Amino acid sequence: MSKDPLLQPYQLKHLTLKNRIMITSHEPAYPEDGMPKDRYRAYHEARAKAGVALTMTAGSAAVSRNSPPVFNNILAYKDEVVPWVRRLTDACHDHGCAVMIQLTHLGRRTHWNKGDWLPAVSSSHEREPAHRAFPKKIEDWDIARIISDYADAAERMKAGGMDGIELEAYGHLMDQFWSPATNTLDGPYGGSLENRMRFSLEVIDAIRKRVGDGFILGIRFTADEDMEGGITAEEGLQIARRLKATGQVDFLNVIRGHIDTDPGLTDVIPVQGMRNAPHLDFAGRIRKEIGLPTFHAAKIPDVATARHAIAEGLLDMVGMTRAHMADPQIVKKISEKREDDIRPCVGATYCLDRIYQAGDALCIHNAATGREQTMPHDIPPAQVKKKIVIVGAGPAGMEAARVAAERGHDVTVFEAAPDAGGQIRLTAQSERRREMISIIEWRMDQCLKRDVRFRFNTFAEAGDVSAENPDTVIIATGGLPHTEVLKEGNDLVVSSWDIIAGDVKPGKRVLVYDDAGDHAALQAAEIIAKSGAHVEIMTPDRSFAPDVMAMNLVPYMRSLQDKDVRFTVTYRLRAARRSGNMITAVIGTDYSRHTEEREFDQIVVNHGTVPMDELYFELKPQSRNLGAVNQEALIFGRAQPLDANPAGSFALYRIGDAVAARNTHAAIYDALRLVKDI
Template sequence: MALEHVLSPLRLGPLTVRNRVATTAHMTGYAENGLVSDTLVEYLTARARGGVGLLITEAGAVHPTYRPASYRLYRDDVGPGLARLAAAVHAEGAVLIGQANHGGAASPPLPDGRPAFSASDNDGLNGAPARAMTHAEIEEIQDAFVRATRVMSDAGLDGCEVHGAHHYLVNHFLSPLYNRREDRYGGSFGNRLRFLAEILEGMRAATRPGFVLGVRLSADIGPGGIDSEAMLAIGRALQDRGLVDFVGFSLGGRTPEAFPLMTGGMERPAGYELPWNELPSRGLTLPTLVTGRYRTLEEADEAVASGTADLIGMTRAHIADPELVRKTMSGRAARVRPCIGCNECQRSIITEGSVRCAVNPSLPGAGTTTDLPHPTRRARRVTVVGGGPAGLEAARAAALAGHTVTLFEETEELGGIARRAARAMPNAPGMLDAIAWSEREVRGAGVDVRLGTRASAETVLATVPDVVVAATGSVPRQGARQTARPGATVAGADLPHVVSSRDVLALTTVPETAVVVDEIGEYEALGVAELLVEAGAHVTFVTPFASVGLPVDATGRASTALGRLRAHGRFTALPLSMVVAITTASVDIEDLLGHTVSTHDAGLVVMVTRATPSRPSWAEDLGVPVEYAGDAVLPRSYRTAVREGYLAATRIEELCGTARPARGATAEVRA
């Protein structure tokens, strides 16, 4: 495919962007003490080197009353780091735009208990209070935006984007849902626009000639707020007054229905935001940018060719593989590591404080597919047992480092339980793409893949390994042990209709009623529930957590799945509950707080509990070092499995110094 539209240059103010691919602002957590770090420079520069045309930095806080995990543009010493970042990105041929933001009511609570700022009195993030700003505070924050942009201009960045989306402060002034003021900053459209317009006017006056200004907008999800027509009106007003050089359109916000749309999961198609954003994007004469799970240059090219937008945001795709553009341009599109839409990148910001990726284990840092912290100095013979996500990554990375790798998989296909689950569960296809990529990379790297081969001491030692990576997976845990009562025995847990989530994948028929017990809180139980509901069953969902999918809801996927499940009318959720007894046709469920017990029909009981690591006994007597990875350590997530396979491969030389003497017959086989 020619890709002539997405790869064509674009005039952006006085600048020329080499192509139409952009990475939009997204929090990385890689700043240190509010300043640009070496890791942040490495991360963004890798994407510039990979061929991205326009990079927009994560939101920089313009004022101390906004405290995100990003760099702080209000610090006096932030400029040198920004200059270093700009120089590195420019050296790779890309355009660098900063983003200035104040979170307003969406800010995390301030440590001294002060209320957050907003256009009017609005409850903020997680119900934290926010109050209407005074005129003096409005002027103070506007000045802070202008000062931040002056810092960017002086540091050599190409421009600044004002964040006016996602229910942050500027958005609250723009939206009639949140702006209920009766002064010159509220009421009419022009008054609600005034806060942003005055910021942009100040920015124009404070920055060097040719410095590009833009704004990011998003719709309010629900009636009465900013819709497509309102975004078009905002964009046209700013365009006609010469205040901006481009407008970016996004989606989502800080309400329950809006948050999952900010980064749509793997069930969303490319361009899923266009029903909200296509009308305003097409209606402006300025360059526009749209986002919405674009993963390939082909998808982006189609959007540009249709006139939908001038720039296409491909942010998560470049978290997964920063070399996406270069690989595709050189005819290696099949080697682009695919984003699977699991949103672990978003979740990790909350749980770990910085971006990680389910399919890209070499983050933080550049995160390229060739990143290896410890390239080999001496090639070794590495045998990997198990062809699931951990084993595939261990084999790929070890071969990439120059080792000779043999991979054993006892079934006739690679991918393990992850592949079977992705095939069976509705609205969860992403892992199939990642597994297919891993398989191509493993075979392309020259790994000796032996399918249908059950590993044993004899078969493993016949490969004369220096190191064995045991990615041997896990087996379902028997019984109905639950975290609320770890030592309790559930009567009836041994009945034949009490099964694991893996057993459900093989069902050809389902009963009218089922109980799904979620003890983990990952997507696994939601996927099982949706599979059963779509097959016609009424599902009662039991979990000890305060809400369905609570541990994984930072990805937005749990809320989205819950919406689909409720729409079927055959789904009942019982949070803060556990199973206390099972019969052939029903289940007794205890409310963990009220300690009342209710009985529910159940022709099937699915226990979604953490599986048991599978560690074959033969691995203890090999006489060579054995490194466990993934579920064989402890079943957790797809991301941890891939990460541990990668880390095992980077430790090959270190592990070679830990061999133990072989015992008995094992030594003879090795000899």
């Protein structure tokens, strides 16, 4: 028996959980037609197979039709959900993993133009800033129906083989009733805390009558909204005591904060650059004072922090949800004493930000997450060992090297710089984003364990590649900043990379022209603003930095808004002219013929990259496939055909920004889905 605190079993009522690590409820937005179908099942099964004790599905399965699925939620109000739930639970149970689901009514945390176009309902008319729906103030007949909907949904989950359910309170309808900031009801459901909790207690009672005492029921709630007029820590403790007093609640899953705005959500679920486990001690206080089994998750990305949470008695079960998106095999690697092989969560929160932009959850550097049906977490060995040359050691090249080495191939990597990293190394220049370098460091460690050879400070030429007598050549040379975007004056501008790398010092009055919408423009603006300069961030789009997305935008805004920074949308930089010691910016707009001119002493352009593809085109005539990628083979996991040029001596491919400017996830996905079949 292991003495590791994380690997000790835990008895939750009648349910024995085999260790102390769980995946908390989250909605990766994988449902199809509102159902957790095969993709959803495969995602959870991969983590169950690797040893997690408890996986919780659905960051809020909707219990009612007037809780529209704004996150592509599971529709728990439909009877057809039961067989899909049964398939998922059976698959996880086969690996000894318990399964629960989170049920909710979103209240105002949705929008009426989703689902069946029913009005949102809440305990006041006040809209939630994040989702912008003005809700109908709830009536007594709404309450009665929703209580019944909760009981119906719980019964469906029990029929689907779930081990239990978790009711989602924080930020959703239950919490909207609880919070003085969002409850303006009169009568039995408004006013005193007893009245504000009445709806939730009636829901719990209705569920218990339907599913019985043997079915586990917990609640995820905020014990401190940390906002003016909201639930205080003392009132949160009163709520917890009242929940315990019912005798019907089996566990508490503790949250601290509010999620009605992007900044609030980001404090609840911190992103990179923010403190790890900021609410852990608070959750431990709840556990100590209330005495119910206590779960918690909020930026607990590493095993050491999780182990501390259990060893010190702060939690009974520790949630490592984003960490399991980065590496589903955390428990397996702990058990095998391979903690140094765990792929780190870098806090990029690409997963959550995609959901809040109506996408699906993808990990920034594990392209197999959410693609378990087509992409492997364990790389299978190749039948024939090949010699593979990779040019470029950015994220695309490093992933290609890792996967090729795990396949058992002989791998050599050429890199012009003295270190691996490419654009990731540039990104990590910012203190808040230094965690990103782990994307490269983890891959370097995996490559060195498999004897990958690196030739740094080597600007590879065609002769260098050919001299290796490779079977396959992969060009991952990335791109260079594209600043040739003006009608005149391109020689007067610098790139965002120049600023981030420190190659160019910030001016005093600076225009950052962002026509890419990614992190680089805001990183450059942050550096310039911190120098004391005036900064104008301009974009031709209707919103700035759309590819940074909601939660990642928060720390930038907190850094920039107290400085001399101006944000300008819907204006396009047309040209630049020298004017003495200044530069005149000629500014137009796509919306009209309006133009204007303003003076700056520095113009920074962020317009993506252009591929460094000279080596690729030089090698192309010598290749067996003439550089072609068969898209059908790539998508459906078949080996690439090599019959275009039988006289060629190697297969040739290019990936990542050497093809076109995209992002880190795209570069890594390029590498994984190509190299896994070589």
